[in-house]
Amino acid sequence: MPIVILGSYSDLSTMFRSLRNAFITGIVVVLPLGVTIIIINFLLERLGKPASNFFFWYLDPSWRSMPAIKFGLEAISVLVVFLLITLLGYGSRFVLGRLILSGLEQLLDRVPFINAVYRTVKQIVDTFGRQKKAIFQEVVLIEYPRKRCYALGFLTSTASGETQEVTGEHIVNVFVPTTPNPTSGFLLMLPEEDIQRLEMSITDGMKLIISGGAVVPNPKTGQPVPIENPKQAEGSAPATAEAPEAPEATKASEAPADHV
Numbered sequence: 001m002p003i004v005i006l007g008s009y010s011d012l013s014t015m016f017r018s019l020r021n022a023f024i025t026g027i028v029v030v031l032p033l034g035v036t037i038i039i040i041n042f043l044l045e046r047l048g049k050p051a052s053n054f055f056f057w058y059l060d061p062s063w064r065s066m067p068a069i070k071f072g073l074e075a076i077s078v079l080v081v082f083l084l085i086t087l088l089g090y091g092s093r094f095v096l097g098r099l100i101l102s103g104l105e106q107l108l109d110r111v112p113f114i115n116a117v118y119r120t121v122k123q124i125v126d127t128f129g130r131q132k133k134a135i136f137q138e139v140v141l142i143e144y145p146r147k148r149c150y151a152l153g154f155l156t157s158t159a160s161g162e163t164q165e166v167t168g169e170h171i172v173n174v175f176v177p178t179t180p181n182p183t184s185g186f187l188l189m190l191p192e193e194d195i196q197r198l199e200m201s202i203t204d205g206m207k208l209i210i211s212g213g214a215v216v217p218n219p220k221t222g223q224p225v226p227i228e229n230p231k232q233a234e235g236s237a238p239a240t241a242e243a244p245e246a247p248e249a250t251k252a253s254e255a256p257a258d259h260v
Helices: 002-055 067-091 095-109 114-129 162-167 202-210 248-254
Strands: 138-143 150-158 171-177 185-191
Touching: 002 067, 095 114, 138 171, 138 202, 150 202, 162 171, 162 185
Parallel strands: none
Antiparallel strands: 138 150, 150 171, 171 185
């Protein structure tokens, strides 16, 4: 009877494990579609709705509130806003567009608080816009946070200014992202001889970090290298060691004595 109970418990455990894996696989399949729907809904609600009220104010509100018409007008409004932004970008390349942008900047520069925010944002945008190459230049390996403990990082630039003068060394800036969210991390300023450059691409480095080390790209082909977990990590119980045989002397002592 105990054997039957153990067998049924093992079957239930296998079934629950299969359901869990199927559920996780379903999330992975649905997640990209869900994120796309959320982004589209955000654009329609935050951008399309007010733009639709501005562009199509002359239409009858009762007719404009119909679900199909409302969705179409909001989608058209989003496209119109993107088109206007694109035309503004093209216009800024010519003399008239530059004069208009310069006048707007001078106007914003006279408004308290707004001028500080505008200058900060403009400085950040200009810094990234002037760079002809990507922010992350290459993937590097560093010893962090202690010796013989390695972390993957991205070389961003060469340090300059006060940090270079104070240290007296050739310092480079390395961004070490966190797993699985690479948008946060640490900025480390290290001597160039303390970093080890890798042939891995930026995309492959991001895959390695986001997957928590589960996806290891092959440096030659770029394809993920399959990782096989140890048997014990997969849930199988370790083999029970057999008890050693009793010594001969012990066996002799345990044998019943012959009666004379």
